[in-house]
Structure formats: structure tokens, C-alpha cells
Amino acid sequence: MSSARRILVVGYPAAEALDIACVVSTLQIANYVRGRHEYRVELAALSGGMIRTATGLTLQADAPLERVKGPLDTLVVSGGIGYMSAMEDQQLVAHVRRLARESRRVASVCTGAGVLAAAGLLDGRRAATHWDHAEFLSTRFPAVRFDPAPIYLVEDSLCTSAGVTAALDLCLSFIESDTGPDVARAVARQLVTYMQRPGNQAQMSVFTATTPRNSVVRQAVEFIETHLGENLTPALVAQRVGVSERHLSRLFTRELTVSAARFIRRRRTSAAAQLLADTDLTQDAVAARVGFRTVETMRQAFQHLYGVSPSHFQATQRSTRHA
Structure with a gap:
């Protein structure tokens, strides 16, 4: 225990609760x-x-924050x-600092x-956070460049991640950095999850995007989903749903x-x-x-959206899914 990373x-x-559980469970499985x-x-x-979480579950803290002393491996x-409320709590913020x-x-x-x-730990830096809160945080802290897109960002010793389960991806990156890719891969298998999603993979993939409220956009999305292999163009989709191409573009941008x-x-x-995974x-x-x-x-599209090539994506994802 004395040599364990604290x-x-x-x-x-x-x-x-998931923000906490993803970190604790991932690192405990690394121990296993x-x-x-x-x-x-x-x-x-x-x-x-006791900590009453946002979900209503109550967790028992191991220690009062004000009594914790370093050194720590990771905070x-x-x-x-x-x-x-937490970021307005001067006592909590002071102890984090x-x-x-x-x-x-x-x-x-x-x-x-x-x-x-x-x-004050993020001033002058780019930071990841939940996509739905990035705008508010950018207004509240103009010295920080909050980015709603990536799953996580690592800048020197400062690491920030997107919403909720992105903590799992961040912790897998910690494990890989600390102990090597084989251990991180084994932990991913235990968690039945992807190994090493690129940190700059977009949070708002179409798999998690909310259903459009506008009926025309919903029809257009459904048509696109079922005709991906065809020669799709905005003009063709607009014709299919009965609006002009320009109006369709405005609706998509808004929705x-x-x-x-x-x-x-x-x-x-x-x-x-x-499909590659x-x-x-x-x-x-x-x-x-x-x-x-x-x-x-396809390679250019992957580089733009995920920051990696299809070959890299396939190698990292299939190493877990097909091992």
C-alpha cells in the first residue's frame, strides 16, 4: 500500500454519482x-x-477535505x-487550489x-467540459478556453474531461500512462468498454445527439440514416423532404x-x-x-472529426472488441 499511487x-x-464512480471503479479494477x-x-x-449526490444516492466520504494533506499522485x-455552488464555495476552492x-x-x-x-488553475488554458455547460463556463471564466467538443484534454499535468462517463476514458488514459497499454486494455475488457477512445473524439456524435424537434429535420435525418450508402447531397435531401436546400441548411444549423x-x-x-470497430x-x-x-x-473525414486515421481507430478499437 505504501507504494500505491494516491x-x-x-x-x-x-x-x-457517475462522475465519482467512473474514476473509483476504473482505478480499482486496475488494482484487480x-x-x-x-x-x-x-x-x-x-x-x-455523507455526500448526497445529484441522483439522490448518498456516498460516505473517506476524509474531510480540509484535513487532507499531500503529496498526492492525482487530484x-x-x-x-x-x-x-461548489465553485462559489471559497473554502472548497481554496483547498482544491x-x-x-x-x-x-x-x-x-x-x-x-x-x-x-x-x-485559477485553468487560466490561459484550453479545457474540456460537458458540452451543455461550456458556454456558461466560458462567460463565467473568460480567461479559460472551454471546449465543448473533445472527450478529454491533457495539457502538461492538467487534465479535463467531458461529461459523466468521459471520466472512464480519462482514467484509461491515466492507466496507460502510468502502467502501459496492456494494463489499460485489460481494464477496458473488464469494463466491457472501448479501449482508448481518442481524447479529441467529438462528444456530440450522432449516436448521442438528441432527436430534432423540427419535423422537417427529423424526416431529413431519418432519410440520411437509411440512405448513407447512396449519393446523398443536401439538395437531394431537401427535395426528399419538400423544402429548399437553403432552408434545409438553416433548419439543420438551428436544430x-x-x-x-x-x-x-x-x-x-x-x-x-x-463498422471498423x-x-x-x-x-x-x-x-x-x-x-x-x-x-x-474517409481518412480526411476521420482526421477532421476524431483526430486520428481510420487505421489507428480500427487498431485501437478492434484490439478490445476482437481480442
């Missing part, structure tokens, strides 16, 4: 895989005691709907980035924050990613199935 997770009233205590994880809150601040100085690595999950920002053309490209890229199809076959004219066109 991880402190900071909770507060109305923190998100390693067969020894690689990580010693503690949960702390002001005054100690992780949870997110959750209580983050606005103090412990950050005594930590090798400092991280936040989801809206926990707001607490790091309140502590989905992207143009119809970009939505089609993203949808093809996401569909290709799923879940099947043994060649890249040529995948490109043809989802409507890319060439593998090179």
Missing part, C-alpha cells in the same frame, strides 16, 4: 488486473461525512449539477472544470448546430467508425458501404 476524488453536495494496489483512491468532501474534482500544488496530476470530470477554473452537408459527412464518419470489413468496403467515394475521403 488518488483523491473531491465530491460535494449534488455531485454526479495488476494483482496489487497500484492506486489508493480516497473520496473527500468538506467536513467529511480529481467531480462534476454534477452542484458545481455552481492548495492540494493542486501538492499533486503530480490535477484533473476534473465534466463540470468539475468550473471548480478548477474558480481556483443540430451543423449544416446538412456537414451532418451527412459526420454521420458517414460515425457509421464508418462503428465491430466488423472485419476492409476500409474499402466500409467506405463504400457508408457512401464515401474513396478511402482517402
